[in-house]
Amino acid sequence: MGEKLKNAPVYFVIGQVRFNPIPMPIRDNIDKIQEGFRQLGYTDYRPQTLQQMQIVVQNNEVTYEPGVPVDIFEFANAERTELFRLEPNQLSLQTVDYQTFATFSETFAKALEILTTNVQLDFIERVGLRFLDAVMPREGEDVADYLHTQLLGLSALADNLTTTFSLSETLMKRGSDSILARVVIQEGQVVFPPDLANAGMEIGPRFRAFRGQLAILDNDAFYAERMRFHDLSTIESIVDTFRRLRELIDIVFKKSLKERAFEVWKGEA
Template sequence: MYDRREVYSNAPLALVTAEVRYPYSPRLRQADTLDRIQLALEDELPIRKTEQRATLEFSFEGGINKKQSTEVYRYLNHASTRSAVISPEAFTIETTRYSDFPDFLDLMLRVATAIANEKAIPAIERVGIRYIDEIRVPHEIEDASQWSNWVAPTLLPQLNPGVGPLKSSQGVSVFETGDSTYLQFQYAAVDGPPIVSNSPLRRTNFPETGKFFVLDFDSFWQSGTPEESRSFTTQFLEETLKRLHQPTGKMFQAAITDRLRDLFRGE
């Protein structure tokens, strides 16, 4: 059963993603495999594009050791608000127009089924679901400490040395939420361009540069060792995503104030 949450008319969600990582799969580089996946998804994600993703490798001595480029395949809807990105090492579902968890889960399972039919994934090493909120309010924020009227005051520095206005603030916390499951929570008061860009997915209303507060929830299951990885089944994926979804809502509610809830409700 899904955990039901209040649906806000002015929700601050900028991006929702879910990712499955697995050992390298050469089948997911074969043209005929990718064509069959595209045909299986054509009524939902009919447009296919090839992208190059750069990976930077850092050394402890400092600097960048190597820059690798990986080819990935993105399947999009016509509005470019939902997509599936498939590579030999992971597949990801992304949306900038999120309605609710059951709808998002259905899309994830549909993509997973299309890949499972190709027998392309030997095992699952990590499953994650991530929500990124960009909170903007119709009030001038002159000092980042004023965000305490909208988000939990504990997300802001409790020390006030009186040396000048607080320009920015950020933090990260990691919670153990179950057996091999974790929630990484990042937050920041930002003055600048949006965190989530307007490409390759399109945002419904792309905001201007300015002051906003970011809440970033990454709930994930991860195998401790290769021996602890799980067989790739849609049943395991569905059960795991439902488990991972639950703590994100609790953390979101703990991170905001009643005043902000009223704003999200349009009151």
């Protein structure tokens, strides 16, 4: 991810900023917010309301009671390869057509400026950046040719056995930043993880076409210390945080792979 790869393995990226809940100001100013996103190029506007349920346990009996409805607003480009999702306490940008970090972070900064022009934020409590990369071996190869042995699990010790599923998960910290690194090896096709199943987007055709043994590198980095929101300088601080998280992801990504992977993705093999 430090350089543009000819056959880049990244198939989904999501950046997210979580702030103090402001459901009413968002709802009251949604027309202005929508126009701002439209001018930014996100013309596919889809509002929706989700009905939450509360689980109440009393006298050893479980009952379900309706909770407060939650408004969610989506602003996507015409192709729906990239969209913003605005919720009462967070804004996220997700894409299945990731190009460069500079473009991604600049777009997010413009969206935050649109939001904060129309509603007032008091604080930011979490900044997150998550990359999903698909390791799709060529014919005659398998994921062991691409991944470092430590990520192969017991399959690295088993002779004449084919791995149909393996999961590795590690939580690491660097200063105030954290990263949850997951590696899933499986037979089948490239899909979204269960928690992103309702992303509202379709994986790119190059990834949808693959069938066979593959590995998903799911690197989820985040900064979870509260920062007060003052003015546009806070947006610059958020972008700087995204930059640190992206560098952390890049380190873990490179450490996870053998040179063979980069030869294929650079188009050298």
